[in-house]
Amino acid sequence: MKSDPAPQELTHEEALELYYYMRLNRSLDELLVRLFRQNKIVGGLYGSLGQEATSVGTAYALAEGDWIAPLIRNVGSLLVHGYKPRDIMTQYMARVTSPTQGKDGTCHFGDLKTHHVVSPISMLGDLIPVMTGVAMAGRYLGQKIVAMTWIGDGGTSTGAFHEGMNFAAVQRAPLVVVLENNQWAYSTPVNRQAPLRDFADRARAYGITSYTVDGNDLVAVLRIAREAVDSARQGHGPVLIEAKNMRMLGHAQHDPAEYVPREMFEYWKARDPLSRYENYLNQHKLWDEKEKAAIHARIERELAADLEFAENSPFPPPELAEEGVYCNGCHIIEAQWRRPKDELMPPKSSVKPEWTIENFGAMETGAAPAADRTQPQGSAVESAIVHATHTDRKRKITAPASRRAR
Amino acid sequence: MPPVTYLDAIRQALVEEMDRDPAVLLMGEDIGVYGGAFKATAGLLERFGWERVIDTPISETAIVGAAVGMSYLGLRPVAEMQFIDFIACTFNQITNFVAKSHYRWGAPVPIVIRGPAGGGVHGSAFHSANPEMYFVHTPGLKVVYPATAYDAKGLLKSAIRDNNPVLFFEHKFLYRRIKEELPEKDYTVPIGQAIVRRPGRDLSIVTYAAMVHASLEAAEQLAREGIEAEVVDLRTLLPLDRETIIESVRRTSKLLVVHEDTRTGGIAGEIAALVTESAFEDLDGPIRRVTSLDTPVPFSPPLEEHFLPNAARIAEAARDLARY
Structure with missing residues (x-):
């Protein structure tokens, strides 16, 4: 793990924008927990508490036109990539105004045309071959895009992870895989997934570049992600980044996570990514109280407006259940050619x-x-x-x- | 024009679609330099190059997954399963990722997954199966299974142009055993339309793939005995052409369903339910079925011949049904 970077790594504007996303991710999560307790959320609520720096820092390294496929805890990645809190609220509240119109919940949504976000499915690992295909198609069409996806420590135990990583490696696809090692796969600790100290070691089996980074150090995550994205974009093949962090809640709200040693939560709480980034901004004098207050006020305003929107949104009409199994006369994705x-x-x-x-x-x-x-x-x-x-x-x-x- | 085999018809469809649209490309195991286990893609690498004919690792999940990702950027990948039995290795990717993509979040998946299916070539338990019903049970997929060279070419073109994921089953017993002259001009066969292969008044035999030929053979024998059987080739299993089935049963009042797939959970059960729901009063006899046994496909020739339906068994069931 690397030490704190030099402050000139971030422009003033970037530093503040990153704080906005970090704080928004945290505040949105807190709001969703309140909604869950008020019984306003349908089904489970999957938190991202403690994992914000990994989500925000990795997605922030991407450029316009790049593609992402986040997992359900990568709320920060969705926000950085252009989605709004209302999209996540309406998804969790199963409203017709949600990106999936209530057809699916949680962060299971995406958009091919504008946001370039591929929806995850609950079966872990499957996104890796899919994003390999996205990366290969981008190259085939002559686009200079990078595809990024995330996987947990537990997800690396799947066959789909292996097949996808290996195919991406053989194809030298411009793919960045962020292996978020949050120590727990539901109730199973990481040492029961694989006897590895660093899951980045898995990259050796594919002959590809890998990094291990402190996933709670936003600036370090961003630095490594930028290096990885640049390398992939230049055609050097896929990159695996292991970001070590900690899932600070249970698997979902129903799970009190009593299987986690209390001291482990305390250890990681002392390394909270949001507090660390605030300290970084203070230490390097990258902001002042006024700017901080302005960001907080903006977030409060946006969340209030989006919550009002979500709460006033209707549930979908029952007949909608019958629609959309097939794409009949639906919009068609046209290939965007950037080569003859x-x-x-x-x-x-x-x-x-x-x-x-x-x-x-x-x-x-x-x-x-x-x-x-x-x-x-x-x-x-x-x-x-x-x-x-x-x-x-x-x-x-x-x-x-x-x-x-x- | 010389007659074209079922296998060459498939290759022609691939070549013509790739010539028409650079968004069409192929992925699969041993499909490039080697030209495919059955040579369905022979000569295509030479013609279209490394980027469009991609030899992959032995990774069915990666092949289908990558095809999905490509389709999200507007490409039209055709993924080959070296034997369709291996589609089981990517079952999750197909049933959970592919089939639900458009319904869940509006993302169409215009891919084709094709490969050789079916028995009769002593391929044993892992190179002979008919796993189509796993996928017919999965909303969001289309499943086609042609019986003739003309349909193989026309349906494969339709599958490549379709905006939905299409599973394209090819019967390997038919690959080099049947041939016919094909139109020189571009043509397609619509997905979702059955066809009456032989008209008849006494009973309807509803079938598909290699069993179309066994059923036609049985119908010839029956005709010599004075029984006129109508043979309906489903061609597409999902979506099922309910109208053609119902219309045929209304004409003949008797239904025999024949398939090479195993018995329990085969499409015969679905068709029987459909006909009793929609044409019960037109029936003058029980709905009968001739299928494979509920066993894995056995290896040794006498065992496999015992396992598979054939013209004699179809004729026997038809005679029995005609007596009602």
Whole structure:
């Protein structure tokens, strides 16, 4: 884990904007707990208390046009990526005004056209191959996008995680996977998922780059995420970031988490990511009391307005249950081409269908990680990478758009 | 034009769709350099290149998952299961991610998952199955299973152009055993439409895939005995063409459902329920079914022949039904 970064890493505006998202994530969570206790939430409520810096810091590293697939605790990532508190409130309250119109709850929602957010499903691991496909499609279309998704310590035990990581690695897909090690998978501690001190070690099996970062240090998370996103965008393949943090509540509101040693909560409470970031801003004099108060006032105002909206929203009409199983005349997603299509059409697309095999698999050649090896001539990746490099020479990679542009 | 096999019809559909639209690409195990276990994709890598014909690791969940992600950006991936039996490895991805995507959050998944299914080639328990009903039970999917070269090509084109996920079952027994002349011009066969393969007045045999041919053979034998059987080829199992089934039963008053899938939970049960709900008063006899046994597909030829339905058994059941 790295020490506190130099303050010049963040501009004044970025520092304040990050605080806005951190505080908004925390305040929205607190509000949702109140709503749960008032019986206004339908079903379970899954908290993100203690995990805000990981959600906010990783998503903040992305640029306009990038894709994310958050898990249900990544409320901060959804907020950074453009969703509003009302979207999350109406989802949890099962109202027709929610992004899914009440068809699904929690943070199980997304949007292909505007936000570029892929909805999670409850079966963990499945998002990794899906986001591998998103990353591959972006490259195929000549877009310079990065796909980012999150997985818990427990989720890495699934077969889908392995298949997805391995395929992304073989394809050198521009994918960043944030492995959020929050110490608990429901009631099962992390050492019962895998006998690893650092889950980032899983990356070695895929021959890809990995980092371990203090997930409660927002600035460190952001720094590592930016490095990972840049690397993926430049075509160096997927990156795995392990962010260590702590789920500070039970699995959901029904779960008092009595299986967690009290001292463990105390240990992590002393490392609360929001307090740490406030200290950082104070220490580096990146804000003043007036600015802090203004952010708090803004959040209070926005949450009140969104809560009013959510509470005044109706439930969906029962007949809506029958609609939307199939896409019949629904909106169609048109591919956004950023490269000449004829590169992918005969005769230009024509290749010699032969593998190039190096060293014939002999033992004496040593075991370099796959990512370090020269890609075989016949791999699917090769032409894509060649294409990317070729384009780079002519056209500079567009700098990530500013967050404020959103 | 020379006649085209069922297998070549599939390859033609892929080539023509890939020529038409660069958003169409293929993923699967051994489909590129090798051209596929059955050579359904032979020559496609050479024509379309590494980016459009992607040899994958042995990872069915990754293949289907990546296809989903690609479709979210407007691509039209066609994923091959080397044998359709292996679709079980990606069951969760298909039934939970793919099938529910549009309903839950409005994200259509225009992908095709295709692969060789069915028995009769001594492929044993893991290379012969007909797992279509797992997916027919899953709202949000479309399931097609053609019986002819013409339909294989036309339905595969429809599947690629459809905005919903389509599971495209190919019967491997038919791959090189049947052939017919196909139109030179682009054509499609609509998903969700059954077809009457042979008209008849005495009973309806509703079936699909390889059993269409066994049923037609049985119908020829029955005709020599004075029994005129109507043979309905479902072609699509989900959505089911209820009208064509009901209309046929109204004409003949008797229904025999034939499928190569195992008996319990096969589509015959669903069709029987549908007909009793919608055409009970038109029936002049019990609804009968001829299916495989409720066992895994056995290996040794006498065992597999005992397991599978055939023309003789279909004719026997039809004779029995015609007596009512």
